[in-house]
Amino acid sequence: DAKTTQPPSMDCAEGRAANLPCNHSTISGNEYVYWYRQIHSQGPQYIIHGLKNNETNEMASLIITEDRKSSTLILPHATLRDTAVYYCIVTGSARQLTFGSGTQLTVLP
Protein backbone atom coordinates (compact mmCIF):
# COMPACT_ATOMS: atom_id res chain seq x y z
CA ASP A 1 0.00 0.00 0.00
CA ALA A 2 1.16 3.53 -0.74
CA LYS A 3 2.54 5.48 2.20
CA THR A 4 0.84 8.70 3.25
CA THR A 5 2.18 11.82 4.93
CA GLN A 6 0.00 14.05 7.06
CA PRO A 7 0.79 16.95 9.39
CA PRO A 8 0.70 15.76 13.01
CA SER A 9 -1.68 18.47 14.16
CA MET A 10 -3.88 21.34 12.98
CA ASP A 11 -6.18 23.87 14.58
CA CYS A 12 -9.33 25.30 13.09
CA ALA A 13 -11.79 27.91 14.32
CA GLU A 14 -15.33 26.73 14.90
CA GLY A 15 -17.55 27.49 11.91
CA ARG A 16 -14.64 27.79 9.50
CA ALA A 17 -13.60 25.26 6.90
CA ALA A 18 -10.99 22.72 7.97
CA ASN A 19 -8.64 21.69 5.17
CA LEU A 20 -6.60 18.60 5.97
CA PRO A 21 -3.81 17.75 3.52
CA CYS A 22 -2.37 14.35 2.69
CA ASN A 23 0.54 13.43 0.47
CA HIS A 24 0.59 10.04 -1.23
CA SER A 25 3.16 10.43 -3.98
CA THR A 26 3.64 6.66 -4.48
CA ILE A 27 -0.03 5.90 -5.05
CA SER A 28 -0.69 3.42 -7.84
CA GLY A 29 -3.45 3.49 -10.40
CA ASN A 30 -5.84 1.10 -8.67
CA GLU A 31 -5.47 2.47 -5.14
CA TYR A 32 -8.19 4.46 -3.44
CA VAL A 33 -7.82 7.33 -0.99
CA TYR A 34 -9.83 6.81 2.19
CA TRP A 35 -10.38 9.23 5.04
CA TYR A 36 -11.39 8.15 8.52
CA ARG A 37 -11.49 9.92 11.83
CA GLN A 38 -11.21 8.66 15.37
CA ILE A 39 -12.63 10.45 18.34
CA HIS A 40 -10.92 9.51 21.57
CA SER A 41 -11.61 5.93 22.71
CA GLN A 42 -13.98 5.17 19.84
CA GLY A 43 -13.69 3.11 16.69
CA PRO A 44 -12.71 4.95 13.49
CA GLN A 45 -15.54 6.57 11.58
CA TYR A 46 -15.68 6.50 7.79
CA ILE A 47 -15.74 9.95 6.20
CA ILE A 48 -15.23 9.64 2.47
CA HIS A 49 -13.17 7.89 -0.19
CA GLY A 50 -12.30 8.38 -3.84
CA LEU A 51 -10.22 7.11 -6.71
CA LYS A 52 -9.62 9.96 -9.16
CA ASN A 53 -12.54 12.37 -9.08
CA ASN A 54 -13.40 14.79 -6.34
CA GLU A 55 -16.08 13.49 -4.02
CA THR A 56 -18.60 15.12 -1.71
CA ASN A 57 -20.99 13.71 0.83
CA GLU A 58 -22.92 15.02 3.81
CA MET A 59 -19.80 15.05 5.98
CA ALA A 60 -17.01 16.35 3.81
CA SER A 61 -15.44 16.93 0.41
CA LEU A 62 -12.41 15.13 -0.94
CA ILE A 63 -10.23 16.91 -3.45
CA ILE A 64 -7.69 14.73 -5.27
CA THR A 65 -5.04 16.38 -7.42
CA GLU A 66 -4.90 15.48 -11.08
CA ASP A 67 -1.68 13.51 -10.65
CA ARG A 68 -3.27 11.82 -7.58
CA LYS A 69 -0.15 12.41 -5.51
CA SER A 70 -1.98 14.40 -2.88
CA SER A 71 -5.45 15.07 -1.58
CA THR A 72 -7.30 17.40 0.77
CA LEU A 73 -10.18 16.61 3.05
CA ILE A 74 -12.47 19.59 3.57
CA LEU A 75 -14.87 19.89 6.47
CA PRO A 76 -16.89 22.91 5.30
CA HIS A 77 -18.09 24.21 8.68
CA ALA A 78 -16.10 22.69 11.49
CA THR A 79 -17.77 22.18 14.86
CA LEU A 80 -16.29 21.27 18.23
CA ARG A 81 -17.46 17.70 17.66
CA ASP A 82 -15.14 17.45 14.67
CA THR A 83 -12.13 17.44 17.01
CA ALA A 84 -10.52 14.06 16.31
CA VAL A 85 -7.56 12.31 14.72
CA TYR A 86 -8.02 12.20 10.95
CA TYR A 87 -6.42 9.38 8.99
CA CYS A 88 -5.68 9.44 5.26
CA ILE A 89 -5.21 5.88 3.95
CA VAL A 90 -4.36 4.65 0.50
CA THR A 91 -5.12 1.06 -0.39
CA GLY A 92 -6.25 -1.27 -3.12
CA SER A 93 -9.95 -2.13 -3.14
CA ALA A 94 -9.60 -5.59 -1.65
CA ARG A 95 -6.96 -4.90 0.94
CA GLN A 96 -6.99 -4.00 4.59
CA LEU A 97 -6.58 -0.44 5.83
CA THR A 98 -3.13 0.42 7.17
CA PHE A 99 -3.22 3.38 9.54
CA GLY A 100 -0.47 5.97 9.81
CA SER A 101 -0.20 8.47 12.62
CA GLY A 102 -2.88 10.82 11.24
CA THR A 103 -3.59 14.50 11.94
CA GLN A 104 -4.96 15.64 15.28
CA LEU A 105 -7.52 18.30 14.35
CA THR A 106 -8.56 20.58 17.18
CA VAL A 107 -11.54 22.82 16.55
CA LEU A 108 -11.31 25.91 18.71
CA PRO A 109 -14.35 27.82 20.01
Add this chain to the structure above:
Amino acid sequence: GAVVSQHPSRVICKSGTSVKIECRSLDFQATTMFWYRQFPKQSLMLMATSNEGSKATYEQGVEKDKFLINHASLTLSTLTVTSAHPEDSSFYICSARVGQNKGYTFGSGTRLTVV
Protein backbone atom coordinates in the same frame (compact mmCIF):
# COMPACT_ATOMS: atom_id res chain seq x y z
CA GLY B 1 -25.55 2.41 6.84
CA ALA B 2 -23.56 -0.73 7.54
CA VAL B 3 -22.96 -1.31 11.24
CA VAL B 4 -20.56 -3.56 13.10
CA SER B 5 -21.58 -4.18 16.70
CA GLN B 6 -18.68 -4.93 19.04
CA HIS B 7 -18.99 -6.29 22.59
CA PRO B 8 -18.02 -5.84 25.30
CA SER B 9 -17.06 -2.17 25.20
CA ARG B 10 -14.74 -2.61 28.15
CA VAL B 11 -13.57 -5.54 30.21
CA ILE B 12 -11.27 -6.03 33.16
CA CYS B 13 -9.85 -9.49 33.69
CA LYS B 14 -7.29 -11.15 35.90
CA SER B 15 -3.91 -12.13 34.58
CA GLY B 16 -3.96 -15.67 33.19
CA THR B 17 -7.61 -15.71 32.21
CA SER B 18 -9.11 -15.54 28.71
CA VAL B 19 -11.35 -12.89 27.25
CA LYS B 20 -13.61 -13.14 24.21
CA ILE B 21 -14.52 -10.13 22.08
CA GLU B 22 -17.38 -10.38 19.59
CA CYS B 23 -18.04 -8.43 16.43
CA ARG B 24 -21.29 -8.79 14.53
CA SER B 25 -22.23 -7.24 11.22
CA LEU B 26 -25.83 -6.15 11.71
CA ASP B 27 -27.16 -5.43 8.25
CA PHE B 28 -24.66 -6.90 5.85
CA GLN B 29 -22.57 -10.00 5.39
CA ALA B 30 -18.94 -9.64 6.34
CA THR B 31 -16.89 -12.14 4.38
CA THR B 32 -13.73 -10.60 5.77
CA MET B 33 -13.12 -9.01 9.13
CA PHE B 34 -10.01 -7.26 10.35
CA TRP B 35 -8.80 -7.05 13.94
CA TYR B 36 -6.74 -4.11 15.15
CA ARG B 37 -5.05 -3.20 18.40
CA GLN B 38 -4.33 0.32 19.60
CA PHE B 39 -2.06 1.24 22.48
CA PRO B 40 -2.39 4.66 24.18
CA LYS B 41 -1.35 7.59 22.00
CA GLN B 42 -0.56 5.26 19.09
CA SER B 43 -2.26 4.46 15.83
CA LEU B 44 -4.21 1.31 15.01
CA MET B 45 -2.10 -1.73 14.24
CA LEU B 46 -3.54 -4.57 12.20
CA MET B 47 -3.35 -7.87 14.07
CA ALA B 48 -5.08 -10.30 11.76
CA THR B 49 -7.49 -10.77 8.89
CA SER B 50 -10.25 -13.33 9.22
CA ASN B 51 -12.22 -14.84 6.39
CA GLU B 52 -15.48 -16.65 6.96
CA GLY B 53 -14.95 -20.38 7.09
CA SER B 54 -11.17 -20.35 6.94
CA LYS B 55 -8.16 -19.74 9.16
CA ALA B 56 -7.19 -16.21 10.00
CA THR B 57 -4.07 -14.59 8.61
CA TYR B 58 -1.93 -13.00 11.30
CA GLU B 59 0.45 -10.07 10.93
CA GLN B 60 4.10 -10.56 11.73
CA GLY B 61 4.75 -10.57 15.45
CA VAL B 62 1.18 -11.45 16.46
CA GLU B 63 0.94 -14.82 18.23
CA LYS B 64 -1.85 -16.85 16.68
CA ASP B 65 -2.05 -19.18 19.66
CA LYS B 66 -2.58 -16.25 21.98
CA PHE B 67 -5.06 -14.31 19.89
CA LEU B 68 -7.58 -16.87 18.66
CA ILE B 69 -9.86 -15.67 15.89
CA ASN B 70 -13.00 -17.45 14.82
CA HIS B 71 -15.12 -16.36 11.87
CA ALA B 72 -17.68 -19.13 11.67
CA SER B 73 -20.46 -17.17 10.01
CA LEU B 74 -20.88 -14.23 7.67
CA THR B 75 -22.08 -12.04 10.50
CA LEU B 76 -19.90 -12.99 13.46
CA SER B 77 -16.19 -12.91 14.17
CA THR B 78 -14.64 -13.38 17.60
CA LEU B 79 -11.22 -12.62 19.06
CA THR B 80 -10.19 -14.51 22.17
CA VAL B 81 -7.21 -13.26 24.13
CA THR B 82 -5.92 -16.36 25.89
CA SER B 83 -3.90 -16.35 29.10
CA ALA B 84 -4.04 -12.57 29.18
CA HIS B 85 -1.21 -10.58 30.74
CA PRO B 86 -1.00 -6.91 31.67
CA GLU B 87 0.92 -6.15 28.46
CA ASP B 88 -2.15 -7.30 26.50
CA SER B 89 -4.09 -4.37 27.94
CA SER B 90 -5.10 -2.34 24.92
CA PHE B 91 -7.97 -1.08 22.77
CA TYR B 92 -9.13 -3.81 20.36
CA ILE B 93 -11.16 -2.85 17.29
CA CYS B 94 -12.75 -4.92 14.54
CA SER B 95 -13.54 -3.81 11.03
CA ALA B 96 -15.34 -5.20 8.01
CA ARG B 97 -15.37 -4.29 4.38
CA VAL B 98 -18.86 -3.20 3.47
CA GLY B 99 -18.66 -4.05 -0.19
CA GLN B 100 -16.69 -3.59 -3.34
CA ASN B 101 -15.26 -0.06 -3.28
CA LYS B 102 -17.68 0.94 -0.54
CA GLY B 103 -15.28 1.41 2.31
CA TYR B 104 -14.89 -0.25 5.66
CA THR B 105 -16.88 0.05 8.85
CA PHE B 106 -15.47 -0.29 12.34
CA GLY B 107 -16.76 -1.56 15.65
CA SER B 108 -16.81 0.77 18.63
CA GLY B 109 -13.82 -0.97 20.20
CA THR B 110 -13.15 -2.96 23.36
CA ARG B 111 -10.99 -1.57 26.13
CA LEU B 112 -9.23 -4.53 27.73
CA THR B 113 -7.50 -4.10 31.06
CA VAL B 114 -5.59 -7.05 32.50
CA VAL B 115 -4.84 -6.79 36.21
